[in-house]
Amino acid sequence: MTITLGEGNTPLLQAPRLSERLGVELWLKWEGANPTGSFKDRGMSVAVTRAVEGGATTVVCASTGNTAASAAAYAARAGLEAVIVVAAGGTASSKLVQVRAVGGRIVEVDGSFSDAYAHAEELASQNGHVLVNSTNPDRIEGQKTAAFEILEQLGGLPDVLTLPYGGGGNTKAYALGFMEAAGALPRLHPVESAQRATTLASAIRITDPIHRAEVDAALAQSGGSVVTVDDAEIVRAWRALGREEGLFCEPASAAGLAGLERGSAKQGERVVCVITGHGLKDPDAVG
Ligand SMILES: *Cc1c(COP(=O)(O)O)cnc(C)c1O
Numbered sequence: 001m002t003i004t005l006g007e008g009n010t011p012l013l014q015a016p017r018l019s020e021r022l023g024v025e026l027w028l029k030w031e032g033a034n035p036t037g038s039f040k041d042r043g044m045s046v047a048v049t050r051a052v053e054g055g056a057t058t059v060v061c062a063s064t065g066n067t068a069a070s071a072a073a074y075a076a077r078a079g080l081e082a083v084i085v086v087a088a089g090g091t092a093s094s095k096l097v098q099v100r101a102v103g104g105r106i107v108e109v110d111g112s113f114s115d116a117y118a119h120a121e122e123l124a125s126q127n128g129h130v131l132v133n134s135t136n137p138d139r140i141e142g143q144k145t146a147a148f149e150i151l152e153q154l155g156g157l158p159d160v161l162t163l164p165y166g167g168g169g170n171t172k173a174y175a176l177g178f179m180e181a182a183g184a185l186p187r188l189h190p191v192e193s194a195q196r197a198t199t200l201a202s203a204i205r206i207t208d209p210i211h212r213a214e215v216d217a218a219l220a221q222s223g224g225s226v227v228t229v230d231d232a233e234i235v236r237a238w239r240a241l242g243r244e245e246g247l248f249c250e251p252a253s254a255a256g257l258a259g260l261e262r263g264s265a266k267q268g269e270r271v272v273c274v275i276t277g278h279g280l281k282d283p284d285a286v287g
Pocket of ligand 1: 066203276
């Protein structure tokens with residue numbers, strides 16, 4: 001049985017005002033339209049379905065918030081327990097509300113995301129427990145579907161894909177998805193905050209990207225590069241998405257546009273910017 005809440009099939013929206021201002025053909029992949037408000041639902045459906053098939057009783061994850069909200073919801077849907085490990089003070093409160101609302105258990109650890117991840121790995125070594133972080137390959141398999149959708153929605157590959165760069169699982173998933181379905185990659189530009197450890201964009205507040213090696217390999221293959229922006233640029237891009245295109249996303253989700261504003265696409269190129277999560281998830285981050 002597939003554990004689903006109706007994830008995926010999200011809109012690919014044209015961005016006429018931003019396109020004109022930036023001199024590109026810009027499309028926004030609106031992942032805030034997923035059931036728990038972020039792209040994490042794509043992979044969580046697969047990971048929790050496979051956990052049930054394997055006889056698991058409990059899913060475990062470390063999270064900056066969105067993996068938590070998603071894991072807890074899909075676990076509830078499947079009748080499993082969810083144990084969510086977060087760095088104390090590192091998670092937007094709305095995302096913790098989402099976990100509690102569906103009965104997930106929250107464990108706070110003092111330290112960084114990496115400390116939370118180490119603790120989650122330890123918990124997941126218990127019998128019947130499955131780790132549903134992006135190191136679980138089923139997560140990546142589910143997230144690949146966003147690349148398939150973009151190919152269908154555009155009728156082919158874009159020239160450039162930009163997206164926020166936290167742990168890098170999503171960049172890896174897009175690269176795998178495009179290779180599998182099109183045999184080629186758009187130029188990939190994952191965008192990170194210069195203030196990785198403290199950025200106001202809490203969804204990408206990750207000091208050591210766990211998928212760095214795979215991301216670097218995909219960049220080399222696609223001719224792309226990591227773009228590093230500061231928080232003020234992320235906030236400016238976040239505001240532009242709202243005011244110029246009517247899209248209210250969480251701050252981390254605007255990182256791809258901030259990278260584009262830095263000139264990661266040439267005039268006239270067809271660009272997809274992945275808008276990873278909904279604005280209601282982190283409403284206090286930006287005034
Ligand atoms: C998880 C997440 C990211 C970062 O994705 P990675 O796969 O860790 O690089 C970016 N934005 C949002 C909204 C997220 O939930």
